[in-house]
Amino acid sequence: MLPDKDGPGIGGGQRSSPEGEDPSVSLFREYLRLKTVHPEPDYDAALRFLDRIAEELRLPMKKIEVCPGRVVSIMTWEGTKPTLKSILLNSHTDVVPVYQEHWKYDAFSAFKDAEGNIYARGTQDMKCVTIQYIQAIRRLMADGWKPIRTVHLMFVPDEEVGGHKGMETFVKHPEFQKLNIGFSLDEGLANPGDAFTVFYGERNPWWITVHCPGSPGHGSRFVENTAAEKKLSNFYFRFIQREKEKHRLNTSECFTLGDVTTVNMTMVKGGVAYNVIPAEMDVSFDLRIPPTVNLPEFEAKIKEWCTEAGEDVTYEFAQKHMNQNITSTEESDPWWSAFSASCKAMNMTLEKEIFPAATDSRFIRAVGIPAIGFSPMNRTPILLHDHNEFLNEQVFLKGISVYEKLIPALVSVPAFPDEA
Ligand SMILES: CSCC[C@H](NC(C)=O)C(=O)O
Numbered sequence: 036m037l038p039d040k041d042g043p044g045i046g047g048g049q050r051s052s053p054e055g056e057d058p059s060v061s062l063f064r065e066y067l068r069l070k071t072v073h074p075e076p077d078y079d080a081a082l083r084f085l086d087r088i089a090e091e092l093r094l095p096m097k098k099i100e101v102c103p104g105r106v107v108s109i110m111t112w113e114g115t116k117p118t119l120k121s122i123l124l125n126s127h128t129d130v131v132p133v134y135q136e137h138w139k140y141d142a143f144s145a146f147k148d149a150e151g152n153i154y155a156r157g158t159q160d161m162k163c164v165t166i167q168y169i170q171a172i173r174r175l176m177a178d179g180w181k182p183i184r185t186v187h188l189m190f191v192p193d194e195e196v197g198g199h200k201g202m203e204t205f206v207k208h209p210e211f212q213k214l215n216i217g218f219s220l221d222e223g224l225a226n227p228g229d230a231f232t233v234f235y236g237e238r239n240p241w242w243i244t245v246h247c248p249g250s251p252g253h254g255s256r257f258v259e260n261t262a263a264e265k266k267l268s269n270f271y272f273r274f275i276q277r278e279k280e281k282h283r284l285n286t287s288e289c290f291t292l293g294d295v296t297t298v299n300m301t302m303v304k305g306g307v308a309y310n311v312i313p314a315e316m317d318v319s320f321d322l323r324i325p326p327t328v329n330l331p332e333f334e335a336k337i338k339e340w341c342t343e344a345g346e347d348v349t350y351e352f353a354q355k356h357m358n359q360n361i362t363s364t365e366e367s368d369p370w371w372s373a374f375s376a377s378c379k380a381m382n383m384t385l386e387k388e389i390f391p392a393a394t395d396s397r398f399i400r401a402v403g404i405p406a407i408g409f410s411p412m413n414r415t416p417i418l419l420h421d422h423n424e425f426l427n428e429q430v431f432l433k434g435i436s437v438y439e440k441l442i443p444a445l446v447s448v449p450a451f452p453d454e455a
């Protein structure tokens with residue numbers, strides 16, 4: 036017996052689904068209620084939920100504990116030609132914290148308003164995509180369709196805190212090699228217009244802390260060479276004044292945020308009292324650098340700005356991604372051609388961009404696997420990490436139909452000469 040087309044199959048039964056609601060929406064809302072929120076995500080709840088789905092779909096589920104308490108789980112739908120390269124459908128299970136006082140509803144209640152807008156942390160980033168993959172697979176199974184290439188649904192922890200105990204470590208694991216992945220899909224962003232955005236690369240995240248030592252003393256005196264005044268501000272202005280990037284972004288028609296460098300001062304530390312000049316001030320920056328920028332040259336500039344600010348000014352990295360691989364979106368590329376043709380057949384307009392922030396796709400691309408960032412949400416404001424994150428149920432449901440076409444298109448990419 037095949038799983039039911041929409042609702043849970045064996046052992047399922049619709050759980051607490053409001054009258055008349057699409058079972059896919061109910062499943063989505065159930066997943067949104069799991070508190071996989073940092074700093075202490077309830078990953079066990081997510082694993083129990085995913086175990087149940089694997090049972091319903093009758094798919095084997097592999098679990099690999101990449102770090103203590105950090106499990107990557109993989110459901111595998113074996114293809115009829117399992118030696119061919121597989122398709123990875125990746126999603127992260129964690130979500131970022133909320134400022135509950137700024138939300139209209141409880142951020143973990145998955146409240147649905149009269150317009151069908153579902154409010155919860157993770158509606159856009161990226162619990163929607165997880166459930167859309169699952170429900171598309173469920174429908175394809177119910178139709179009796181069989182994949183040629185193997186499909187892996189992967190669920191990873193800790194994307195929101197840099198992926199060190201998640202995808203970054205897992206791509207180096209022998210179990211990752213065994214998956215024999217040829218092409219990967221992962222998260223993208225909503226698009227407020229009619230089009231859908233697809234991401235073929237990402238800016239490199241660099242998180243830097245600059246240490247500025249200085250002369251201490253009494254807060255009432257003229258003190259030379261203080262940490263804050265002479266060094267920190269020197270460095271900051273050198274850094275920011277050289278950034279003409281906002282102007283470049285605003286004056287070029289074809290640029291999006293992913294094409295320019297951004298620098299933001301995000302943390303300042305130092306000082307013990309109003310009247311004690313601190314012996315050191317530390318300032319941290321979040322830099323995002325497009326794949327076209329020469330990274331060693333960029334770092335040389337940072338070094339120079341430090342030296343100009345003061346001989347003893349130093350810096351250290353908390354995050355330094357160096358790989359600049361991008362995924363081909365040439366029509367001659369078989370993966371892209373299958374992806375874009377399938378979207379065209381669904382009358383979807385695609386806008387190709389560099390992702391302005393960072394996702395786990397950067398680790399996938401870094402090991403040489405093509406990856407596209409795509410969350411099928413159009414006519415939706417970009418609200419990831421924001422207050423009142425929501426997704427409309429109709430947009431969500433449309434996304435399932437999109438994957439129902441997209442997955443068969445990707446698994447049907449003919450064997451490459453080296454796969455035969
Ligand atoms: C650099 S690791 C943190 C990942 C996070 N991703 C997103 C999509 O917000 C970010 O870009 O800040």
Ligand SMILES: [Zn+2]
Nearest residue numbers: 127160161222
């Ligand atoms: Zn995300």
Ligand SMILES: [Zn+2]
Nearest residue numbers: 131160195419
């Ligand atoms: Zn996020």
